[in-house]
Amino acid sequence: xxxxxxxxxxxxxxxxxxxxxxxxxxxxxxxxxxxxxxxxxxxxxxxxxxxxxxxxxxxxxxxxxxxxxxxxxxxxxxxxxxxxxxxxxxxxxxxxxxxxxxxxxxxxxxxx
Amino acid sequence: xxxxxxxxxxxxxxxxxxxxxxxxxxxxxxxxxxxxxxxxxxxxxxxxxxxxxxxxxxxxxxxxxxxxxxxxxxxxxxxxxxxxxxxxxxxxxxxxxxxxxxxxxxxxxxxxxxxxxxx
Numbered sequence: 001x002x003x004x005x006x007x008x009x010x011x012x013x014x015x016x017x018x019x020x021x022x023x024x025x026x027x028x029x030x031x032x033x034x035x036x037x038x039x040x041x042x043x044x045x046x047x048x049x050x051x052x053x054x055x056x057x058x059x060x061x062x063x064x065x066x067x068x069x070x071x072x073x074x075x076x077x078x079x080x081x082x083x084x085x086x087x088x089x090x091x092x093x094x095x096x097x098x099x100x101x102x103x104x105x106x107x108x109x110x111x112x
Numbered sequence: 113x114x115x116x117x118x119x120x121x122x123x124x125x126x127x128x129x130x131x132x133x134x135x136x137x138x139x140x141x142x143x144x145x146x147x148x149x150x151x152x153x154x155x156x157x158x159x160x161x162x163x164x165x166x167x168x169x170x171x172x173x174x175x176x177x178x179x180x181x182x183x184x185x186x187x188x189x190x191x192x193x194x195x196x197x198x199x200x201x202x203x204x205x206x207x208x209x210x211x212x213x214x215x216x217x218x219x220x221x222x223x224x225x226x227x228x229x230x231x
Contacts, residue, residue, distance in 0.1 A: 040217035042157075049207050049221035050157065061219070093157055097215050100171045102147075102159040 002026050002096050006105035012112065019081040021108045023094035028074045031098065038098035041070055041079045044107075045090045053092075054079065086112065114138040114220045116208050121225030128198050132225055134191040134208030142166070142186040144210045147218065148193045150227075152204040160206070161193065164214065176202075198229045 003026040013019040029038045037057035042050035052061045054070035057077055067082040081088055089112060094105040120132040134146070147162040161172045161182040170182050181194040191208050206225050209218035 038215055049224055052217055052219050055217040097217055100162070101173050104157040107156045
């Protein structure tokens with residue numbers, strides 16, 4: 001199984017400041033035939049289901065504010081929130097969909 | 113708009129069975145793969161099972177293989193998860209989610225159904 005490891009486990013950032021969450025996979029999730037990274041990011045607020053933010057490691061889902069961006073390739077990925085807003089308080093998960101079992105990181109709790 | 117609504121969650125004793133349902137609307141259900149993903153109380157996300165658009169392919173996490181069965185009825189726009197031989201560690205919120213292909217992200221999730229396995 002591909003193990004996804006996020007860092008840090010929790011993060012406190014001031015309003016308006018940048019937040020950075022890292023995700024590392026135990027093996028590459030880059031598919032050489034199409035040069036795509038099979039990596040997604042989700043946001044989960046208390047009592048709600050996860051919400052898709054990013055797919056293909058860097059493609060923003062429709063309707064997601066442009067302060068959210070994803071980067072990285074192979075085994076190392078980053079989710080960046082450029083200017084933290086109060087509504088961004090949540091737990092963030094990375095997930096690989098390169099192969100089953102699809103696996104998630106343990107989550108990063110983002111606080112103000 | 114896309115809607116996924118789970119039902120069937122309940123309190124069940126260890127060794128018991130339960131069937132979850134997920135009613136889909138707002139999209140062409142038969143065009144999409146579907147999955148079940150669960151979340152134990154206060155814990156992270158765990159993919160449980162997936163099924164292809166025409167039910168040809170199914171996949172399971174090792175933790176549920178042989179105990180859980182995923183199925184769908186495209187005529188009824190519904191997804192199911194039959195859970196047998198339930199264990200305490202199966203307790204959690206079960207979400208249904210759709211994806212456009214086998215190797216694709218989960219773009220819509222239901223609100224979840226709570227399954228509690230306890231004596």
